[in-house]
Amino acid sequence: MLAKFFFNLFTGCDNGNNNKHVDTVSVSKCPFANSPSYRTNSAKRNSTDYHKRNSSSGAYTPSFTSYIFPNTNISLLNAKFKASSKASPPPSPARPTPYTYPRDSLNSLFKNVNNSWPPKSSPSTVPYPLSLYVQLCDQIPSRMTSDAYTHVEFMAWMIEYLSKNILHVMTDVMNKIEALQPGDGHYEAMLSCLSVCLLSYRWGPLPNGSSVACVSSLQLPSELTIPFTRLTSRIGLPPCPTLYSTILCNWTESTTLNIDNEEVVWPLDTRFTFSMRDDKDIGSTTERGFYLSVIRMESMAKKLYERAATLVELVNGYADIPSKPMSKTTKDNTGMKEQKIIEAMSQLRHSATQVFRVFYSMTAKSTQSSRGCPFASPFAMSASAWSTHAQTPTGWELSGFKGISGSQSLIIPVLDTVLSCVGTSPAYLDAVDSYKHYTTQTMRNFVDSIKNAPVSLREYVMKSKSVALRKEYNQLINSLAVFRMGHRAVGKKYLGGGEGNAEAEKTAGELVDKIRKDGESTVDTFARAMTERILETKKLLVEEIR
Ligand code: HEM
Structure with a gap:
């Protein structure tokens, strides 16, 4: 009927x-x-057909x-x-002038959402x-x-x-x-x-x-x-x-917590969901955990974006570097600039670590990996329920458009761009497509303001003979590579429907295989693609001068 x-x-x-x-x-x-x-x-149409602007x-x-x-x-x-x-x-949307400072782009991004991030x-x-x-x-x-x-x-x-x-x-x-x-x-x-x-x-x-x-x-x-x-x-x-x-855009309440002596606003809840909340269905917890991990990472990442902007401006001499009254020589000023850049890189790495920790806390029940995160296990995602209750309903794949992916967040594109982590692998090209076509104009403007800076951090580091500067740059690269290795492990677990539950593993694995129509095991395809991306990241490591 x-x-x-x-x-x-x-x-x-x-x-x-x-x-x-x-x-x-x-x-x-x-x-x-x-x-x-x-x-x-x-x-199958080329998705870029739809990206004409x-x-x-x-x-x-x-x-x-x-x-x-x-x-x-x-x-x-x-x-x-x-x-x-x-x-x-x-x-x-405001069209970027030939070059907009990262700080200004970031301010417009936040202003457009009433200074709340996530909006x-x-x-x-x-x-x-x-x-x-x-x-x-x-x-x-x-x-x-x-x-x-x-x-x-x-x-x-x-x-x-x-x-x-x-x-x-x-x-x-x-x-x-x-x-x-x-x-x-x-x-x-x-x-x-x-x-x-x-x-x-x-x-x-x-x-x-x-x-x-x-x-x-x-x-x-x-x-x-x-x-x-x-x-x-x-x-x-x-x-x-x-x-x-x-x-x-799907959260409502927030609370202020003190994590590692830093005041952090934590969004508490997603408003609209696909699964029921209060019944015994494990899918609802997993679905919620999936969205909350993204929301919480983004909320923590506000500081990461600010620090990335500061770093790029320091490298380009746009940020104020107070010179010591008694040391006015070029050599002293260069040393001071380098020192500031090292500090800025270290702060950026600290923010990245905080953000990545949220990711692990939502995907692993281990209290060790969730250290510092008060929301560790309650919302940890079940691997067997993930593909059926969290990943599937956020898929789209209609008319050449992709479904939702963490690669549509700003976090990794910002770090990749600050570090000049480009590549040629399909995973890289796919990630670039995500940031270029599935984010807002103001988000893209911010990434572009980093990309279009006259001097990149990498160029600056390559020219420098500073032992400490090179070391800190490498540490930043290593944290990104470690996130990618963790993401590869997490992806393998969730795509495979793991948890030692053979039946769940089989069902979830088959399901994802069908959805993705890879022709080979989805887990293997994913692992290979992510390994390529990890190698592209590690390639950036610069020689450390002793
Ligand atoms: C259970 C959680 C997650 C799973 C199972 C997962 C799985 C995947 C898969 C299968 C891909 C391959 C392409 C695609 O489908 O988009 C991918 C790519 C990617 N994901 Fe995730 N993801 C998860 C969470 C996240 C989160 C929270 C972030 C960061 C905010 C993230 C960042 C990325 C990035 C940046 C890529 C592109 C590859 C790269 O640049 O390394 N993912 N993810």
Whole structure:
């Protein structure tokens, strides 16, 4: 019955314009192949096709009826909205001048999110009718974890809710969306709420995976995609859920803790989830742990970004280096500059260690590796539940877009860029693609301001004969390499569904293998790719002068 309703909704609403852009082939192995809402691309498109940007602003400018999200049943509404909306076009994100100082880029990044990092989200106070989306999202976990729903029924339920409650107020929805400003909390709340709605629509009830992983293109409800693409395009995000929209904008409360004598603000909770919280389902804890690890790392990384900016400015002589009154010779000043750079590198390394420690504490139950982190084991992620309850629902892989990955965070791109850790491996190219296409414009501006600095830290170190400077640079590289080695171990554990549970390992492993369609063991592919990246990092080590 529900399936019939669902079928009728899609029949006839698929206009020819959209078909021009989406190839349709049937996939015999896919259980959803006959569903009219699913399509698969006959040839996998190069994802960069979708990364064409507006040349003047650098931002994505998808139309309201983006072909990437083909319109379903409200094309008339789009026309109505466009005609009635008096809202002015969104301001273009600031275009970096020939060279912007890292400190200035970082200030703009934080200013754009009201000086809160990760950006603060306020879902409980979003105005009507946007609150209708919050109500929808709050009903998702119980349906996503219920055996009573098939994926098709889940989608039909969502379409029914949207048609009944939101369709008739869509003009009001879009006017409210236009009025939101990045950093006001409601902007962020709607980004995460709509991301979770879209992702759950794409995947359906948990645990899931192989049965829907074959889908590479899907018609999505316009009541979700139109406001979502409007929000994402304004801050330079692609029109698909990302780490920024789904996770970084998805937390509510915070508390101040003292860790290693440093005041740190810890976000406490994710607001929107795919799994239920309070039942016995282990997936909900794992899912939460996965998002919280990213949120907490990012929260700790605020200092890391500031220290990276200071370091680059010191190297380039932009930061103040007070000269000693009695020692005004060039040699003394050079020595003082070097000393400052060594201190700045050491502080950056300290911040990186703090951030990486959070990662280990969330992935290992060992109290030794979680030293200093008060949230060690409660949210540690179960490897057997990870692929089915945490990784899968954040996958996207529709229309050439990737799913969410830690490589869409700023942390590693910032360290890589400060250290000039480039490479040629597929893992490196993939990571660069993530940072270039799945982060906000202001995040990219910050990385670019480090990359475009006239003198790189590496060039400076290579020219220097200072024993201490070279040593500290190597230590910084070693910490990044150690993170990558730890990440490789963690990835192997989670991708393999480990924990000594043979059954769980087999199920999770098979599932991920099917999702990734690697042709070889996913764990082996991952380990090989990460090893290449570790070698690329270690190659940076400079000769230490004795
Ligand atoms: C359970 C936790 C995690 C698992 C299982 C995991 C797994 C993976 C996998 C499979 C890849 C390969 C490509 C891809 O799918 O994106 C990858 C890449 C990457 N991940 Fe993670 N990841 C986890 C958490 C994180 C976190 C928290 C960060 C940092 C914020 C991170 C940073 C990266 C980076 C930077 C890359 C690109 C490769 C590199 O530059 O070393 N990951 N990860």
